Amino acid sequence: MVEVFMPKAGMDMKEGTLIRWLKNVGDPVQLDEPIMEIETDKITMEAEAPGTGILLAKLVEDGTTVPVLQTIGYIGKEGEKIPDTASVIPDTPTASEATNAPAAPAAPAAPLAATPYAKKLAQEAGIDLADIVPSGTAGEILARDVEAASARKSAKATSLARKVAEVNDVDLTSITGTGFRGKIRKDDVLGSGAAAPAGEPVRIPLTPIRAAIARNMYNSQHSMAQTSDSVEIDVTDLMRLRGSLLSHQERLGTRITINDLLSYAAVKMIQTHPLANASYTDTEILSYPYVNLSMAVATDYGLTSPVVHHADRMSLVELSQALRKIVIKARERKLTMDDQSGATFTITNMGIFPVDNFNPILPSPQSCIIGFGRCVDKPAVYQGEICIRTMMVLSVTYDHRVFDGGEVGHIMQTMKEYIESPELFLVL
Structure with a gap:
């Protein structure tokens, strides 16, 4: 079994942000294959797998900032158990829990109302029906709802633009990107007019890179003549x-x-x-x-x-x-x-x-x-x-x-x- 660490990509690097996993639990992974995208205070980069096998568990969710060299996942053989002390993210049970702990009886969840075609589209797009906002007259999920969710998921946008859109409840599919190769930038979201109601401040998340730029500029001005x-x-x-x-x-x-x-x-x-x-x-x-x-x-x-x-x-x-x-x-x-x-x-x-x-x-x-x-x-x-x-x-x-x-x-x-x-x- 191989531990997946938050890589230390520089002598001064203290922590990194996991932007997104590039593999799902259960996916096969090859040595040196890109497995996740991380952001440091200097760059955004893809981090490579430290071994070959199956991605057994993720210990950190997308968007989480953790110290360098902290274990954030495991790669091993199919069915191999991860350490009992490992705390996986909520949507992925640990191997020990899956094999040793008896499943607690749970009340059956009410099925989500969706048309058959909407269910088919959601399955093909890999979208959870629970993540879709229904627009049907009886509260059911329609095909157009799935298509809209799929468009939002596939919209080309920078990570900061996505964060600004999420914080301010902006639909990325309604925005035309002006960035490199048509990518949606933060300024595109802010300039869309939908980022915040009139008179309200727009909330712009402070990314590690933006924080580093601010810190470095301030330190340079105040530490040199x-x-x-x-x-x-x-x-x-x-x-x-x-x-x-x-x-x-x-x-x-x-x-x-x-x-x-x-x-x-x-x-x-x-x-x-x-x-x-x-x-x-x-x-x-x-x-x-x-x-x-x-x-x-x-x-x-x-x-x-x-x-x-x-x-x-x-x-x-x-x-x-x-x-x-x-x-x-x-x-x-x-x-x-x-x-x-x-x-x-x-x-x-x-x-x-x-x-x-x-x-x-x-x-x-x-x-x-x-x-x-x-x-x-x-x-x-x-x-x-x-x-x-x-x-x-x-x-x-x-x-x-x-x-x-x-x-x-x-x-x-x-x-x-x-x-x-x-x-x-x-x-x-």
């Missing part, structure tokens, strides 16, 4: 370079974006400004010999910052491919703990929004984060003449304990030179 500076940069030539690279997209094997070019420039900047890739401790400053590039990504379940490890070893094409891969994994909730750990430097790009200038919060314990605003065509002085150029604001937030303003000025100067003359960082 953060300050920010910004500079306006001419990105006309960078945009022209990007257009040229697009014409070679098939040959390059990737679609180079402005964000790829900005990220590559930032990685090259670190070669001459290593303190931008460092962290502060009470006794020393650690300057890392590698660049693990983190990029802020907005997802349906909140902000996450996946990491491209050893970005300093990559060509522009390799970095572009790595960034695209990690963003897709983030939005599809397929990030591993390795994808979320070890960052030494971060970039964040608000270019898709009407945001010109912003001060990003520096993630602890990093020493520097660079933010990029939108690109805007505007009058500017170029080679002694006023003309229309494409401009962008670059913002740097840094830990003043690691370096002073003058050093940050040199960082911004280097970034300005690279971005305004992109051939410089391409040949380095």
